[in-house]
Amino acid sequence: MADKNKKIKEDDIAKGYGNFVQFLKKEMIRVSLQRPTEFNVEEIKLILLFDNTQKMGYSKKFLECEKIEKVYGNLVFGETPADRALTYACFVMSIDGKIAFEDSHLGPLIARTNFLDPSGAKADYWILNMLRGISDGIIIGGGTLSEHPDYTGTIFDIDIVNARIKAGMPIAPWTIIVSNSGRRIPYKNRVFTDKEVPILINTSPEGFKNLEKEIIHPYFVIDHSDLSTVRKQVEDNKEKIAVLVTGTDSSSDGEILFKVLKAMGVEKVLVESPSYVHYLMGKGLLDEIFINTSAIFVGGKCASIGWNNEPFTSTNHPHAEVVSIHIHKANFIYTRYKLIYGIINKS
Ligand SMILES: NC(=O)c1ccc[n+]([C@@H]2O[C@H](COP(=O)([O-])OP(=O)(O)OC[C@H]3O[C@@H](n4cnc5c(N)ncnc54)[C@H](OP(=O)(O)O)[C@@H]3O)[C@@H](O)[C@H]2O)c1
DSSP, X not given: OHHHHHHHHHHHHHTTOHHHHHHHHHHHHHHTTTSOOOOOXXXXXXXXXXXXXXXXTOXXXXXXXXXXXXXXXXXOBOOOOSSSOEEEEEEEEETTXXXXXXXXXXXXXXXXXXXXXXXXXXXXXXXXXXXHHHOSEEEEEHHHHHHOTTOOOOOOOHHHHHHXXXXXXXXXXXXXXXXXXXXXXXXXXXXXXXXXXXXXXXXXXXXXXXXXXXXXXXXXXXXXXXXXXXXXXXXXTTTSEEEEEOSXXXXXXXXXXXXXXXXXXXXXXXXXXXXXXXXXXXXXXXXXXXXXXXXXXXXXXXXXXXXTSOOOOSSSOOEEEEEEEEEETTTEEEEEEEEEOOOOOOO
């Protein structure tokens, strides 16, 4: 570990990333008390059971990274949309589809309490890190941010961070917070106090009135009337939180968000908010979902994806095609789906 840190420090200084690496080291020490920050290939290596990528015409690799090849294999994607960012989500759930327990709402517990396979739990967390690593932005909801005061969208695998640096990608993806209400965004959370990560908040017109009253950090509002100016606006305000106001009344508009992100150069976005994922599926805007199944049973009425959203109906709901299936021991299955919209029963 010491050697790896020394190596990354040297690489980064050469590229002017010194400050961020110091931040990353601090984060790794802090987080390693609760979450893994060292990922040994042999321990988390996944067995590929099914691979549909070739048949689906997938060939785009977003990041050249030996570690990803060794643990996961060939991580390729299909065509990216022309006018908006590509979107994919990642969640761990129990075999009954729960993403949290009733007695403790922390999502990662669904993996970590699988006492039969701690390494499989590590592999689940590593997949999230892999997807953060290939992304330009990470979407998080106010709910998860409140449940996890320590949340930062940091990539904790140093080999993946190194691959990003080598590829000339920004070392940290954007953290994008979605909030219709603009209320009770936990501005004292770590994600706001660690200045190294760029932050964008997308809210509604009504939400913006609340946000203005509560925000405690310098911010600027993106004018998205002319998308060709967006990138420069962001560059000119690097030290501030970017605020994007979209939609009408108290509803923000995800479609505009993803157009603005594309205009900012944010092409690939990982969505970590369960309710926002449900909203995106309703709009046909979620391209893929990675579901890691931890072979435990939770039961009861606790959280599933979109548990508070208006459910889809038996006649109109998103479908999906399996992209790939991996397994770790006999206790975790890691499934990747491509969403398909507009499938209606004609019989
Ligand atoms: N197992 C896992 O992989 C996993 C992963 C992540 C989270 N979790 C768990 O899931 C639970 C949180 O889930 P959640 O669904 O309640 O919270 P969430 O998605 O993290 O956050 C909900 C908030 O996001 C904002 N939001 C949602 N949809 C929106 C939309 N269409 N437009 C704008 N803003 C929108 C709203 O903020 P406003 O109210 O301010 O409008 C809403 O209150 C926690 O227990 C967490 O630990 C589990």
